[in-house]
Amino acid sequence: MTEPVIAIRGLRKNYGRAAAVDGIDLDIHRGEIFGLLGPNGAGKTTTILMVLGLTESNGGTVRVLGEDPIRNPLAVKRRVGYLPDAVGFYDNLSARENLLYTLRLAGFSHAEAVTRIENAMARVRLSDVLTHKVRTFSRGMRQRLGIAEIIAKGAEIAILDEPTSGLDPHATLELLDMIRDLKADGVAVLLSSHLLDRVQSICDRVALFNRGLIAMQGTVKALGEQVLGASHAAHVEADGVDVAARLQDIAGVRKVEADGRGWKLTADRDVMADVAQAIVQGGGRLQRLATAEPSLEAIYTRYFEEHKDAA
Amino acid sequence: MRREGSPFTGLGVVFLKEYADHLSSIRMRVLELLMVLAGVGVVVMVILNVRKTVQRDDFLFLNLFLYQQEDSAVPSLLGTLSILVPLVAIGLGFDAINSEFNRRTMSRILAQPIYRDALLLGKFLAGLCTLATGLTALWLLIVGLGLITMGVPPSSEEVARGVAFLMIAIAFAGVWLAIAMFFSVVFRSTATAALCALGLWLFLMLIWPLLVPIIVQMVAAPDPLAARVGLLSDSQLNWFLGLSRVSPSSLFTDASLVVLQPQPEATILRNPTIGMLTQAQGMVRGGALPLNESLLLAWPPITTLIAAVIGVFAFTYVIFQRQEVRA
Numbered sequence: 001m002t003e004p005v006i007a008i009r010g011l012r013k014n015y016g017r018a019a020a021v022d023g024i025d026l027d028i029h030r031g032e033i034f035g036l037l038g039p040n041g042a043g044k045t046t047t048i049l050m051v052l053g054l055t056e057s058n059g060g061t062v063r064v065l066g067e068d069p070i071r072n073p074l075a076v077k078r079r080v081g082y083l084p085d086a087v088g089f090y091d092n093l094s095a096r097e098n099l100l101y102t103l104r105l106a107g108f109s110h111a112e113a114v115t116r117i118e119n120a121m122a123r124v125r126l127s128d129v130l131t132h133k134v135r136t137f138s139r140g141m142r143q144r145l146g147i148a149e150i151i152a153k154g155a156e157i158a159i160l161d162e163p164t165s166g167l168d169p170h171a172t173l174e175l176l177d178m179i180r181d182l183k184a185d186g187v188a189v190l191l192s193s194h195l196l197d198r199v200q201s202i203c204d205r206v207a208l209f210n211r212g213l214i215a216m217q218g219t220v221k222a223l224g225e226q227v228l229g230a231s232h233a234a235h236v237e238a239d240g241v242d243v244a245a246r247l248q249d250i251a252g253v254r255k256v257e258a259d260g261r262g263w264k265l266t267a268d269r270d271v272m273a274d275v276a277q278a279i280v281q282g283g284g285r286l287q288r289l290a291t292a293e294p295s296l297e298a299i300y301t302r303y304f305e306e307h308k309d310a311a
Numbered sequence: 312m313r314r315e316g317s318p319f320t321g322l323g324v325v326f327l328k329e330y331a332d333h334l335s336s337i338r339m340r341v342l343e344l345l346m347v348l349a350g351v352g353v354v355v356m357v358i359l360n361v362r363k364t365v366q367r368d369d370f371l372f373l374n375l376f377l378y379q380q381e382d383s384a385v386p387s388l389l390g391t392l393s394i395l396v397p398l399v400a401i402g403l404g405f406d407a408i409n410s411e412f413n414r415r416t417m418s419r420i421l422a423q424p425i426y427r428d429a430l431l432l433g434k435f436l437a438g439l440c441t442l443a444t445g446l447t448a449l450w451l452l453i454v455g456l457g458l459i460t461m462g463v464p465p466s467s468e469e470v471a472r473g474v475a476f477l478m479i480a481i482a483f484a485g486v487w488l489a490i491a492m493f494f495s496v497v498f499r500s501t502a503t504a505a506l507c508a509l510g511l512w513l514f515l516m517l518i519w520p521l522l523v524p525i526i527v528q529m530v531a532a533p534d535p536l537a538a539r540v541g542l543l544s545d546s547q548l549n550w551f552l553g554l555s556r557v558s559p560s561s562l563f564t565d566a567s568l569v570v571l572q573p574q575p576e577a578t579i580l581r582n583p584t585i586g587m588l589t590q591a592q593g594m595v596r597g598g599a600l601p602l603n604e605s606l607l608l609a610w611p612p613i614t615t616l617i618a619a620v621i622g623v624f625a626f627t628y629v630i631f632q633r634q635e636v637r638a
Contacts, residue, residue, distance in 0.1 A: 054421055072314070074316035084419055102419065106423050
C-alpha cells in the first residue's frame with residue numbers, strides 16, 4: 001500500500017472542557033473517496049479544519065502529504081483544495097474574477113490562472129456563465145464553482161464539507177459525478193456528510209463519527225457486517241403465500257421485515273436462489289427479488305439506536 | 312512552534328483586490344462626494360472672505376485650511392476634516408472582516424496558501440491607500456482652487472506645511488480605519504460594528520470634551536491663586552491636556568494647528584494649551600516659527616497618532632489570529 005496522503009494519529013481538540021474531537025486515527029490514500037459521517041456536532045468539521053491547519057489541535061499529529069499543517073500551513077494549503085459547508089463567493093464579482101482572486105492567492109500568474117480557470121469551468125459545465133456575476137448563481141452552481149476552484153488549483157487532495165446539503169436531487173447527482181471525476185484524476189477526496197444514501201453511492205470507505213470519536217471505519221460492506229451482523233440483504237415482493245413465514249424458514253436468514261409493498265431480509269450468506277425456490281414452491285407469485293447492499297442509513301440508524309445512551 | 316513561509320505571501324493580491332473594490336464601490340463614491348462637497352464649500356467661503364479682508368499675513372495660503380468666519384457656524388476646513396475623515400474611515404473599515412464571515416468567503420480564502428496576516432494587513436493598507444487617495448485629491452483640489460481664485464502662489468514653506476498637514480490627516484484617518492477594523496473583527500454583525508464605531512466617534516467628538524473639564528475638577532488640585540484670575544493650575548492643565556488628547560480628533564487638531572500656523576501668537580489665541588507649551592519651551596513670541604520648529608512642536612501628537620494606528624492594529628491582529636474560522 002502506498003503512503004497515505006492524510007495520516008491522522010490520536011488527534012484531539014477541546015473547546016473549553018468539552019472535547020470536540022477526542023483522539024482519532026485516520027488514513028486516507030491517493031485516489032480514494034473517504035466519507036466522514038455522523039450527526040451534527042460529532043467533530044467532522046473540526047477534524048477537517050485541523051487537517052487544513054485552520055484550527056490548532058490540542059494533541060496528536062496530522063500529516064498531509066508529509067507536511068504538518070500547523071507548522072507549514074502554506075505548503076499544505078497549496079496542494080489541498082477546500083470546499084466549505086455553504087461556500088460563499090463575492091457576489092459583486094464574476095465567476096472568473098472570484099476564481100482569479102483565489103488562484104492569484106494560491107500563487108499562480110495571471111495568465112496561467114486564466115487558462116486554468118477556463119479549463120476547470122468547462123469541466124464543471126459552467127463555461128457559459130464564466131463572466132456572469134456570482135449573485136445570479138443558484139446554490140448548485142455555487143457548489144460547482146467551488147469544485148472548479150479545486151480543479152483549477154490542481155489540488156492533490158480535495159476536502160468537501162457537506163457538499164450536497166441543500167441541493168436538489170438533480171444538482172446532487174451532477175455534483176457527485178464531478179466528485180467521481182476528481183477521483184478519476186487521482187485526487188484523494190475527503191468529504192463529510194449526513195446525507196447517507198448519497199455518500200454510500202460514491203464513497204470507497206467511510207468513518208462513522210460519534211461524539212468526537214470514530215466509532216467505526218471501513219468499507220460500507222464491512223460496516224454492514226459489523227453493525228447489522230449480516231453481510232447480505234435482499235428485497236422481496238411476492239403474493240399468494242405467507243412470504244414472511246417462508247422466508248424465515250430459509251437457513252441463514254437473520255431477519256425479515258415488512259418494507260412497503262414487500263419484505264426486506266438480511267442474511268449471513270447469499271440466499272437469493274433459496275428465496276426464489278421457497279416462494280415458488282409455496283405456490284406464490286414472485287414479483288420482485290433484488291439484492292441490496294446493506295444501506296448506510298440502516299447501519300447508521302442501527303448504530304445510534306444501540307448507542308443511544310452514548311450519543 | 313515556528314511556522315514556515317512568509318506572513319506576507321499574498322499580501323499584494325489581497326491589497327490590489329481590496330483597493331479595486333473600494334475604488335469601484337458605490338459607498339466610496341458617496342463618501343468621496345461628501346468630502347469634495349464639504350471641502351469645496353468651505354474653501355469657496357474662505358476665498359470669498361479672505362478676498363474682502365486684506366491681511367498682512369505672510370502665510371495667506373495656509374488660511375485656506377484654517378480660516379473661520381467670526382460668529383459663523385460653518386467650521387474651518389480643518390474642523391470639517393476632523394468630522395468627515397473619521398466618518399469616511401469608519402465607512403471603509405466597519406465591515407472589513409465580518410463581511411467575509413457573513414458572505415462565507417473567509418474559510419475559502421484562508422484555505423488558500425496565505426496567512427491571516429496578509430488578509431488583515433492587505434485590507435488595512437488598501438483602506439489606508441483609499442483614504443490617502445481621497446485626501447490627496449481633496450488637498451490638490453483645494454490648493455488648485457486657491458491658486459486660481461487668490462492668484463497668489465504659495466511659498467515653498469507653505470507647500471511643505473500643507474504636505475505635512477496632509478500627512479497628519481492621513482495618519483488621523485488611519486487611526487479611525489484601525490478602530491473600525493477592530494470592531495469588524497470583534498462583532499460578526501456589520502451593523503453592530505458600524506454602530507459601535509460611530510458611537511465611539513460621537514462619544515469622543517461630543518461627550519468627551521464636556522466630560523474632560525468635569526473630570527479635571529474632580530481629580531486635580533486647584534490652585535487658589537490661579538483660580539482667582541480664572542486660570543487652571545499646573546496639575547489641572549496637565550490633566551486637561553492628557554485627557555483631551557485621548558481623542559484622536561484633538562491630537563489631529565493640535566498637530567495641524569501647529570503646522571499650519573507659524574505665528575505662535577495666533578496659535579495661542581486659538582488654542583491656549585499649545586500656547587503654554589510654546590512658552591514652556593522658551594520660544595520667542597511674535598516672530599514666525601521656522602518649519603522645523605513647528606514640526607518639532609507637532610511631533611508628539613503626530614507620533615501619538617501613528618502609535619495609536621499601530622497599537623489598535625496590533626490589538627486587532629491578535630484577536631483576529633485567535634478567532635475560530637468556522638462561521
